[in-house]
Amino acid sequence: MDKNQLLFLLGGLKWTLTLSVIGFVLGAVAGLAVALARTSGISWLERATAGYIALFQGTPLLMQLFVVYYGLALAGLKLDPWVSVSIGFTLHASAFLGEIWRGSIEAVPRGQVEAAKALSLSYIHRMKDVVLPQAIRISLPATIGFLVQLIKGTSLAAIIGFTELMRAGTIVSNQNFKPLLVLGLVCALYFALCWPLSVYGTWLERRLVTAAR
Amino acid sequence: MSVAATAEPMIAMRGVNKWYGTYQVLTDVNLAVRASEKIVLCGPSGSGKSTLIRCINALETYQKGEIVVDGFHLGDQGKTIDAVRREVGMVFQQFNLFPHMTVLENCTLAPIRSRGIPRARAEETARRLLDRVKILNQADKYPAQLSGGQQQRAAIARALCMEPKVMLFDEPTSALDPEMVKEVLDTMIGLATDGMTMICVTHEMGFARQVADRVIFMAEGRIVEEAEPETFFRTPQHERTRKFLGEILSQH
Ligand SMILES: Nc1ncnc2c1ncn2[C@@H]1O[C@H](COP(=O)(O)OP(=O)(O)O)[C@@H](O)[C@H]1O
Ligand SMILES: [Mg+2]
Secondary structure, three states: OOHHHHHHHHHHHHHHHHHHHHHHHHHHHHHHHHHHHHOOOOHHHHHHHHHHHHHHHOOOHHHHHHHHHHHHHHOOOOOOHHHHHHHHHHHHHHHHHHHHHHHHHHHOOHHHHHHHHHOOOOHHHHHHHHHHHHHHHHHHHHHHHHHHHHHHHHHHHHHHOOOOHHHHHHHHHHHHOOHHHHHHHHHHHHHHHHHHHHHHHHHHHHHHHHHHO | OOHHHHHOOOEEEEEEEEEEOOEEEEEEEEEEEOOOOEEEEEOOOOOOHHHHHHHHOOOOOOOEEEEEEOOEEOOOOHHHHHHHHHHEEEEOOOOOOOOOOOHHHHHHHHHHHHHOOOHHHHHHHHHHHHHHOOOHHHOOOOHHHOOHHHHHHHHHHHHHOOOOOEEEEEOOOOOOOHHHHHHHHHHHHHHHHOOOEEEEEOOOHHHHHHHOOEEEEEEOOEEEEEEOHHHHHHOOOOHHHHHHHHHHHHHO
């Protein structure tokens, strides 16, 4: 494998990272909205977001990306690949993060909200100052677990033309006919990204359990 | 101001009824509490004591009747609820301190956020009140680092930082180890002496004798009996009250 091929792989890694960051950041913003809607106490809003979560958790990410890119194009709405992939990952990540964070918000003891209400704190301050800081702590292990899934899931963006790490690996191995070497290296790169996150998640989880005692 | 206006009680509950589904938890509750009056509310578990006081600061809704707190009619709209909650402090059985904030931050959050008081002044008030409940030296600790009695006193200070006109206590000593009950009761006695309007759900009958202007006994969602402590303990009128007092006294 020559230097150009290695650089090509690293270029793929850069896309993988970029897609992960976009998916996670936009997904987190939308996911927070989903989690808040899901716990709003407004029944139609809770039902609507429950449906949203079920839809995007219950269908493959590959198909969601496919529909947003090719499906909308067929319907006459031709989106830039960047826009499509951002929308696709945001929908996917917001459903998963929304559900994770809904659970965490509900795991904060009721007495916390009651004390905040009794102190005349508004909904925004109850959430921002009292509930979310505790919910985010509770959710961290699961959130990191999802981030790991998301990083690996970015390989699916290849179907709409992104040369991310996995696709870059396929291209290089088709050039130099050393698939074991190349794909081994691709694996190692994914592993180097995901494994420290997993370890960190496990460590946080253990710390949370100890703190709860 | 007219005599009628000054005679308007701090808290007035008139014909309040509340149901959970088909289960009636409060039935025709009428209660008037004058400014700086101290009420002790007692009764068997499940009789609706918590529900009653939680209606006063709108932690619970009710279906029928009227509640007026310091001239604000609850049930009017959201703005009234905020106003009432600014006037009414509450202390819970489980303390409900915010675990991710220091004691001082617990005390300054609401004054800063819902009263709009500048941080420096909120901290000054908080330190003064923490001193009053005798835990100023714990101000920078987190709740989990405090004993139960200290946590409950921090919770009392937190409520006082909003400078409420009324304090509601829902079994404030029930979750405490016996040796910590006194320090919390002493704090409450101090508050009563300073003229706070208080409704205390508690089975601490010594406290009731010492500070209550009236003791109210509830059973099955109704106010069964109310009297000055002396009369209440010496000559309870109803069979249920006598039975309840018998059980309480035999436990202590
Ligand atoms: N959220 C609720 N849903 C249904 N029933 C409830 C709820 N909260 C309280 N209750 C019932 O209402 C009754 C009164 O409760 P509560 O006011 O907590 O009594 P107390 O404080 O006197 O022990 C109890 O029988 C309790 O089971
Ligand atoms: Mg109760």
